[in-house]
Amino acid sequence: MAEAHKIPAASIDGIDLNRISADSPAAADEIKRIGQLLDQGKDTDSDMVRLCDLLYEHGERTKSEELLRCNVVDMDDSIALAYRRLYGFAADQEFEASIMEFGEQFHLHLAPTRELGFLRREYISLPTDKRAKRDPVIARFLATSCTVESQYSSDGCTADIYSNSDDLPEEDYLLLRFTNGEWRQGT
Numbered sequence: 001m002a003e004a005h006k007i008p009a010a011s012i013d014g015i016d017l018n019r020i021s022a023d024s025p026a027a028a029d030e031i032k033r034i035g036q037l038l039d040q041g042k043d044t045d046s047d048m049v050r051l052c053d054l055l056y057e058h059g060e061r062t063k064s065e066e067l068l069r070c071n072v073v074d075m076d077d078s079i080a081l082a083y084r085r086l087y088g089f090a091a092d093q094e095f096e097a098s099i100m101e102f103g104e105q106f107h108l109h110l111a112p113t114r115e116l117g118f119l120r121r122e123y124i125s126l127p128t129d130k131r132a133k134r135d136p137v138i139a140r141f142l143a144t145s146c147t148v149e150s151q152y153s154s155d156g157c158t159a160d161i162y163s164n165s166d167d168l169p170e171e172d173y174l175l176l177r178f179t180n181g182e183w184r185q186g187t
Contacts, residue, residue, distance in 0.1 A: 010038050010067055012051070020058045027054050049082040056086050062154045065091075069152070072118035080118070091152050095119050098157035098178040099150060105183050106142050119152035124164075135185060141174050159183065 012035035021028035034051040037043040043051075048071055055064035068083040069091070099121075103110050107130035110123040125146045144165040151158055157178040177186030 010043075010048075010071065011035065012038065012063070015055065015060055015063060020060075023058060027058055030054060031058075045078045049078055052082060052086070065154055069118055075118075083118075091119055095150070095152040095157055098152075098183075099123075101178070101181065102148070102150070102159060102176075102183055106138070108142060110148060113147075116149065116151070121150055123148040123150065125161075138174065138176070138185065158186075 012031060015031065015035075017028050017031065020031065031051060031054050034043060034047050034054075037047055038051075048067065052064040052068050055061070055067070065083075065087055068079055068086070072080045072083060074080065099110060102108070106125075107128050109126040109128060111126060113122045113124055116122055125142060125148050127143060127145070141161055141163055144163070146164055147162040149160040149162075159176045159178075161174040161176065163172045175186060176183045179186070
């Protein structure tokens with residue numbers, strides 16, 4: 001059954017349609033047509049898969065990956081299958097490796113609490129007896145239990161950390177980015 005997408009912000013903004021049109025006017029026209037459906041919220045799963053296939057074929061792989069990833073609702077749907085066909089499991093592996101490194105780097109146990117979407121997961125951090133050398137701001141956050149929302153993007157993995165403690169009144173949120181195999185404070 002065709003159904004409208006859940007991600008109203010999905011668009012073709014940033015796509016170099018002039019470059020694509022020079023190579024394949026028909027592909028550029030089809031991308032524009034589906035882009036209009038996206039803007040109106042009238043696209044179907046088939047439209048999204050077709051759009052992402054075209055973007056992939058014409059060098060817009062980052063946008064294709066992002067649109068597919070953000071629109072996966074169920075791992076058995078056509079969008080998830082298209083994601084696997086085009087991108088395989090590399091993102092899953094990077095995401096899982098980043099989670100393992102988070103625990104190792106900060107000497108924490110991460111207990112999953114819920115799935116937030118495809119390659120997005122929420123955890124509760126549980127400090128261990130070991131103390132890691134870490135940035136003082138990060139250390140204050142991770143010394144007690146925190147909620148950690150981790151997600152994969154084409155720019156790398158991020159972790160939004162929310163303090164579950166009332167003793168950090170001036171700051172209750174921290175963003176970390178996984179870069180070159182290490183978690184760092186980032187934007």
